[in-house]
Amino acid sequence: MTKKLYYEDPYIQTFSAKITKQEENYVVLSETAFYPTGGGQPHDGGTINRIDVTNVEIIDGEIRHFLEENLPSNIEFVECSIIWKRRFDHMQQHTGQHILSAAFDNLFSMKTVSFHLGKDSSTIDIDISEISDHQLKEVEALSNQIILQNNPIETKWVTEEELALYKLRKPTAVKEDIRLVIIPNFDYNACGGTHPKRTGEVGLIKILQIEKQKRLIRVEFICGERVLTHLDRKQKILVNLKNSLSAPEEKLGDAVKALLDNGKTLEKEVSNLKDLLLQYEAKDLISSTKETIITSIFQNRSIQELQKLAKFITVESTGTICILISENEDRSQIVAAKGEAVKQSMKELIVKVLPLINGKGGGNDIIAQGGGENMISSKKLLEKSVAYVTS
Known part of the structure; x- marks a missing residue:
């Protein structure tokens, strides 16, 4: 036919x-x-x-x-x-999927339930929940062996009745004009996609990674020219890392781990030093005022810094209310905190002043915070906040 x-x-x-x-x-x-x-x-x-x-x-x-x-x-x-380059790339990826899916099936009876040909890589979903690295290596090795053998890829039109003569990898819902794509003694599949004449034109198959998808395993892979593109990109990254870290390729993992560990240590040291500076700043603000309400306006301070500073102040001075504001470009941020000897609720204070800046926030009776637009000056916002506390 x-x-x-x-x-x-x-x-x-x-x-x-x-x-x-x-x-x-x-x-x-x-x-x-x-x-x-x-x-x-x-x-x-x-x-x-x-x-x-x-x-x-x-x-x-x-x-x-x-x-x-x-x-x-x-x-x-x-x-x-x-555009032949695009067509041939799709032929390589699509035929590579046939070979890869057949290898999973022939070796371990693992069935492919879906296929997606992407711009940079392709994926198949395998109807299993677990797979080992050893199994993946076996599948990849068999797939590339089929490519190296340069087997013919045949197409044949058959009737629904003639399907019984072929050991199809998966059933087809098509009832007429059925086109089989055949790699003799390896894969028989009903398919309307594009394929080269021989398996050798696929070039190479490389499994990149797997990912669990509910009850399935998603296998990401590349074929043909994409393998070279992928290898070229990875090689450039490796060379740059080797030069930047002054380490041979086999030691790059150790060098990166040492760099990350050192970075974490430095981050912790910097965080401790920042906290120490905030503690000194808190003592300075306490000593510079005789009032029970300590206020200050800052430029470009994060809400986290304001919170820490307010906590240091109210822990050091338990009878104090602390109201801090930071002007950050076109936004205002405010933090209010109290020492354990103070009865007023800081959450109530924040709820009252946030509408003045069309703001949002939250917190509790001890410390609360929020941010909004610069609808009024920071000085005016501070005055309103103090007025609510003292009224």
């Missing part, structure tokens, strides 16, 4: 066709070599009469070619061109 369809010859790069339907944003052709989005594979790119094709989809039983701009209304025949 033979039947000519749009995907019959994946090596077509240019072809002529007759327009059978023309709408405002798409055309339908008498025959086409453009692969439409489907089966996890993106559409082909290219041009029709030198106008870029932006999408190709099967809608209502017809293959619609969406264009960047409209064709002239009186045109009958068009010249079409497919």
Whole structure:
């Protein structure tokens, strides 16, 4: 059984066709070599009469070619061109998926339930919950062995009745015009996607990583030219790391760990020093006023710094209320805290003053905070806050 369809010859790069339907944003052709989005594979790119094709989809039983701009209304025949680099990349990834899925199935009876061909990498979802590194290595090794053998990739049109003659990797819901893609003695699969003539054209398969997806395992992989692109990118990163860390490749992990550990130690030391400075600042604010309400306005201080400073003040001076404000560009932040000998609620104070700056915040009776717009000056906000406390 033979039947000519749009995907019959994946090596077509240019072809002529007759327009059978023309709408405002798409055309339908008498025959086409453009692969439409489907089966996890993106559409082909290219041009029709030198106008870029932006999408190709099967809608209502017809293959619609969406264009960047409209064709002239009186045109009958068009010249079409497919971006071969994109097509061949998709052929490598799609066929690599066939090989990888068949390897999982043949070695461990692990079934592929979905496939996605992405811009940088592709994924398959395997119907299992656990898989070992050893199993992944076996699958990858068998896949690349099939590629190295340069086995033929055959396509065959069969009827529903003839399907029983083939050991399909997965059942098909298609009842007519069934196209089988066959790697003899390895994989039999109903598929309408694009594939090269032989497995060797896939080049190479590399599993990048796995990720648990509920009850499935998602396997990320790359094939062909993408492996070289990936390797080139990783090599540049490695060289830069080696030069930056002055360490050989095999010692990079140790060098990075030492750097991170040192960074954490320094961060802790810096945090301790900042706290020490805030404690000195708190004592200075306490000693510089004889009042039971300590206030101050700062520039570009974080809410976390204000909170720590307020806590240091009220721990040191238990009969004190502390109100601190920071002006940060077009926003105001306010923190109010009290010592254990004070009865007023700081949460109530913040709730009263935040509407003045269209602000939001929260806290408790001991310490509360919030932020909002610079609708009034910090000085005025401070005066209003003090007035609420003293009234």
